[in-house]
Amino acid sequence: GLEATLARHPRFCSVQVMDELEEDATPKWVRTTVDLDDHVIVPDLEPTGTSADPDRALENYVSSLSTLPMDHSRPLWELHVLDFPTSDAAAALVLRVHHSVGDGVSLLSLFIACTRRAADQDALPELPTTGAARRAGPVYALPSRPWHPPSSWGALAALAAWVVSLLLLAWHTVVDVLCFSATATSMLRDPPTLFKGAEGVEFRPKRFVNRTLSLDDVKYVKNTMNCTVNDVLLGVTSAVLSRFYFRKTGESGRKSIKVRSTLLVNLRKTPGLHALATMMESGKDNGAEWGNRLGYMILPFHIAMHDDDPLEYVRKATKVARRKKSSMESVFTYWSASMIMKIFGIKVLICSTARVYWSF
Template sequence: MIARLTPQDADFFRLESTTHPVHIGSLIVLDNTAGGEQLLDYQVLVDLVESRLPLVPRYRRKVREVPLSLGRPVWVDDSRFDITYHIRRSALPSPGNDDQLHELVARLGSRPLDPSRPLWEIYLIEGLAGGRCAIYTKSHAALVDGDAALEIGHVVADAAESPREIADDRWRPGREPSDTDLLLGALGHLVAQPASAVEVLREAGANAAGLIGTAGRTLDTVASAIRSAAGGAPDSPLNTRTCRQRRFASAVTDLDDYKRIHQHVGCTINDVVLAVLTGALRNWLMSRNKGMTESTVLRAVVPMSGYGTEPRAGRTLPSEITPLLIDLPVGEPSPVMRLSHIAHATADDGRQRHAVRARTLVHLAGFAPASLHAMSVRAASTFADHTFNVVITNAPGPQTAMYVGGARMLEMYPVSPLLRNQATSIGISSYDGRVCYGLNADREAMADIGVLAASVPESMEELLGACL
């Protein structure tokens, strides 16, 4: 099967570089014991993922460039698809701790995906203390759009210990096209749609790294529009040139605490999350001895989840993502006032942006956060890099236990890519009564990412004490 990449898919594919990987990651920690027996091993994971590939057909396709750049790249079936190439195993020196796990995830996340194969990898990480194991997934941002294509983690998790059965599609790869086939197909497309020639000419003379948005608008065009609406971002150590290597850290808090503040104050839970992060960022800046006044802010791109009207399994799944620019009042010393400022900002700004649709998510049960974070990164990329300081994605997850191959999921952390000149990216997912923060960061610019992670529960405790 051959399908042309959408303009935004093509933009993400071309943004990939050795120093700037743009894959969506997810780290899942599981309890891998039951009666003293190991539940999930490498072969079980391979069989499980292989059985779910019919739900994510793009995961068996690779990208081929069109000769002479006469059109956008295309998705084609990988004639030599080998699932064992994509699913790998690693182990920590037993008993491995969380810091060692985070270091491994950072190293794995620093490696670009192989562009000659389908753009994804899954790692089974064994050796964690307490009978735990972990699964780290990485999927290229071009691969997942949350609508026509979901993230693999969305369909691998189950709501019961026994994996659900999926009908075997008996997949066989289609014939892989030759360069001549791709060239003739592109010429035929140009003849049928002459307007596409304008796009081809523009791409031939433009720097691919400057293309943003589904209409192929240039970076300068978007920058001008955003600058006139919101102005440039404040100066911050969060904006700097980045290297290839990464660091990763995490934090976990109780969802009930957010609900208590939400009910007492009357704001949204997302407002509470942003207030907690604002307090954590304030503490981190103070640890760096950065001078602040009460008016000091950091500007965040915060893709917000909207909700459809079709319930699934007793809940309503997000049906759209709306990107917002929000000023986080890091200079404000009062946690209550920080929350108040944020609540007003989200209420005022929530009606000003167009939404990114997610029709598929509404109709397909599963573990939605992985696909939602992918959509959020896409939404955030519509802003020029000098107009914000940090990307914060927040995706609600199921509040009942989920399983992978019979092993119960304990925690899940998003590992969002760094956009250009962004020293860190923060992803949050709620799951089974917990709120999990994944902090992906540049290795050189954010050697103190652990300080920011440790500040999250401290900020939650401060806000809770001030509000209740």
Template sequence: MLGGWLGVGIYAYGNWIVCFYRVWVDGCVNVGVGIEKNGKKQWKKVEVKLEDHVKTPIFPSNMSNESYDEYFDDYISSIATKRFPQDKPLWEVHVIKYPNSNAAGNVIFKLHHALGDGYSLMGALLSCLQRADNPSLPLTFPSRLPSETKSENVVTKTISSLLSTISDFWWGISKSFRGEDDPSPIKSSNHGLEFAPITISTITISLDRIKLIKSRLGVTINDILTGMVFLGSRLYMQEMNQSSREVHSTALVLLNTRFMANYASTEEMIKPNSKSPWGNRFAFLHVPIPKLTEFSDVLDFVWNAQKIIKQKRNSLAIYFTSGLLEMLNKFGGHEAASRYVHSTLKNSSMMISSMIGPVQKMSLANQPIKGLYFLVVGTPEELDISIVSYMGKVRLAFTAKKGIIDPQKLKLCMENALNMISNAADKNSMQNSTEEQSHI
């Protein structure tokens, strides 16, 4: 849906997938570049020279893991500010053979968003990976049972969907063209931040802990994580600037528009008329970030996230937005569509993207993978949050513009938000249990 214009001009958005290993050994890895012919953009096959794409940085020897943490962070920030060469395929692999606090080694796949979205690229990565315990068995993923929905009158449901579609579509257009969020500690008034230096911080949460909160509140895992991010963001904004309690802030939640249950293999995605086709097939959901003054209970952040995201997912606005982008692309060219996407991102305070990872430990070239996360870089907003599950854990990665957002304070506020939601869920469960016993 978006592949034609995500690589236009300066808007060189990129997907990164970072894998880190328990142990490390040496290992190795016909593509194409985008060209314009007779006014039409198309792919052209080219010869690939591995030395142009596979990078192995040299750090000082015999340093502590903490020192290598700094080198690793600085290296990621440096390659994030570098554009892809326009005469070469839009991908790089960075092999870092130095231990740090997380693992014995790291591999970074830097891939231009024009090649595909997170689903496509994660599917391609998983096609190269195996189960560490038994390579002959397929990787499996957490079950995603549909949540129970209350039966509604067909007429009522149709009218509600129609009104939501009109409201969401109009609000989305307004936000993209002239509805920039208020300045805040997570949204500056600076422009041209696509290639500004970044900082990356991560937190890891036990999936069992999230499931316990889920069972006590009757919501989804995504509802809890989104509520945590919203509450954590507001706590950070309040700590950094008390007056920011009342500012208007919006999050863009990325939604995969494919009809699929699990990831498809690369072979399956590139088949004609595939149900899970390769490419960019996603849409933005504009979700207002609730203010701390709006709720008296922290659990309202979770329930509000559940309500508004469910409402917007049932809206048809994402398909109208897709049609709008196609019209912009057809009548205004790739640049017009690219400017619209860029304006949508720039006017928001943050972007949230989540993906489901395997349950079992994976291996690449017989090397066990301790963990992984993905990032989106080269975007104009100050904060991007990516979420991925793997081996019973959920990892949140925060990509923030350096000098604008304090990564350690943001991380602490997110952890505090989860603790607050967890404690409130415990009290809510105990209260409900007491009330049930009183009725017996």
């Protein structure tokens, strides 16, 4: 159960404490006793609302959570049990976690490590390893190959290609850093569109709307277009935003619209399931990295109408994604945020990050 898994994790059984005697003190994690009754919540919802439109009831409940602050006197996580059927499931679990506990990549790995196989209740699940091998290391890493003295034109061509890729990496990084700096200083802004939030939008209720996609369909497009699943999903997002924009505004589909967003990038090796399971069993870190270690990229979206060829969205998305992978922008944003945090503190970091988002 939760007592033997999630509640034993160091971050899930600790609270943040500030040393009031130090002027520039930073919060520290201090172990405390976890009372599951404070964290497992079964809301008392109106049966008429959940039976009439269960999907809407689920969206309304999650939206209401976005306006409620978390209790910092206890570990910063909650598990909400919504015991009514929706169009996608027989029931729903809403796990609410403060962002200081960890980033999404760490949390997803942790949740998988909390599960066990249906056939063997003591065995951890196995992640699929079939398919093309994924490149190890951060997104910006060049493939590491042992260098040998060139003995043929093929070796010279390979060496030349590596040098060119290194130069492109440096050039793309410089361009992206300049664009990021211009965005952070409000010198580069997106034009006003219906996607741009009004002032104070961060304090308004948020509604999380989901749609279920067939993974088989996504993989079919991926294999046909010779790209990645993320490329397909990015293309789908561009298509949805395009249709929504031109339907709402009534403008011509040939008009070019500039819309940018941020894409979070994991900059550390994700801990293995066995390492996380051991961490929860022992209640100690065991050397596994945790917390937030994310950089982000400024990602442009292709907003246009391609009714004659919808796959053009995927082609455009693949081109943008491959260009962004040939850059160290995410490393720069993580490094700059870390330096601002250490030198000026959390308040200045929040203001500088907000200026980036205000430019979109």
